[in-house]
Amino acid sequence: MTTPPPPQHVPQHVPSQQAPPQQAPGQQPFPPQAPPQVPGQRQQEWQGQAPAGGSSLPMVRTHLGHALVSEWTKIRTVRSTVWTLALTVLLTVGIGLIFAAALSTDDYVGMPLLAGGFFGLMFGQLCVISLGVLVITSEYGTGMIRTTLTASPRRSRVLVAKALVFFALSFTVTLASTGLTALIHSSMLSDQTVPAYEYDNPDMEGSIENGEIVATTGHWVDATLGASLYVALLGLLALAVGTLLRHSAGAISTMLGVVLVPLIAALFMAGESLRDLRDALIEYSPLNGLASMFRIPMVGEPGSGWTMLGLLAGVTAAATIAALARLTTTDV
Known part of the structure; x- marks a missing residue:
């Protein structure tokens, strides 16, 4: 019986590792x-x-806070913001100081104690309106809006952030200006004696105490807080108009027309048949609404300033919704 040969060892192929x-x-x-x-x-x-x-x-994940920080960084690092707000303070306080100095030599100013602040703020509001337009149209003019919308694709968030930052900034600066102007008028004109025939004047209701002109708490609130809210809302309306038109010159011209044209047009309506239209244009003009905050309305009751403020808030809200719709539904 033969013995089978032992199995031969077959080497298996192992892949070699490549040497470094x-x-x-x-x-x-x-x-x-x-x-x-x-x-x-x-x-x-x-x-x-x-x-x-x-x-x-x-x-x-980004949220509204990131957009607010971004918009605040942009608005505070632009030179036009600094110059525009500085001019707002200069016009409001400077003209108010000149007005108070001119009336301090008279025995009676013939208007509420804080009413002179209207004349400086009437010019200062134009700077706030211009800044409101430039907040959005400057990005369209330089093409920076494409970068902004690429970094934050949610366009509604961009517009809301711009509106909040601008409104807070313009309100704060205007409040500081009107507050300083009110302090100047109160210190320079509060010692004037009111004639007896003015005691029954409805425009001076609440402004006379012990025969002298005074400013009540309501007057202070209207001439500072109310007037600042009014101007800030006008600036916010300008921001909405700038978003709709996307052109700086066109949006600023439109806002100047909204503020000035109704009153100017009413001045040329001298016929009796146009009396109702003339009174309506004056009463609902933005300048009359601002004057009502200082208790010197051109047409209407002295205390109608907050009613006009509510009307302006409604118009601003409608314009902002329209601007939001245009921004989110159309291309850049």
Whole structure:
């Protein structure tokens, strides 16, 4: 019986590992190779999810706070903002000071104590209106609006952030200006004696105490807080008009027409048949609404300033909604 031969060992093929390349003396070490990109990993990273093969940098979801910080940075670093707001303060306080100095030599000013602040703010509001337009139209003029909307694709958030930042800034600056002007008028004109025939004047109701002209708490609130809200809303309306027109000169001209044309047109309506139209144009003009805050309305009751403020708020809200619709439904 023959014995079978022993099985022969068959060597298995083992893939050899590639040896790393040799480096010459003094040569910089080779950088480590990046791992291969897994399909879908880039999409997961953009969506803020960690890829299956490892971790990635965290992606922060943006919100309204980021947009507010961005808009605040833009509006405070532009020179036109500084110059426009500085001119607002200069006109409001400077003209108010000149007016108070001119009337301080008279025995009786013939109007409420804080009413002189209207004449400076009448010019100061034009600066706020111009700034409101430039907040949005300057980006359209330079093409920066494309970058803004790329960084924040939610266009409604961009417009809301611009409106909030601008409204807060314009209101604060106007409130500081009107408050300082009111203090100047109160210190320079409060010692004037009111004639007896003015005691029954409805325009001076609440402005006379012990025969002298005074300013009540309501007068202070109207001439400072109310007037500042009125001017800030006018600036916000200008921002909405600028968003609708997307052109600086056109939007500023439109807002100047809204503020000045009704009153100017009414001055040329001298016929009796146009009396009702003339009175309506004067009563509902923005300048008369601002004058009502200082208790010197051209037409209407002395205390109608807050009613006009509510009307302006409604018009501004409607214009802002229209601007939001145009921004979100049309291309840049």
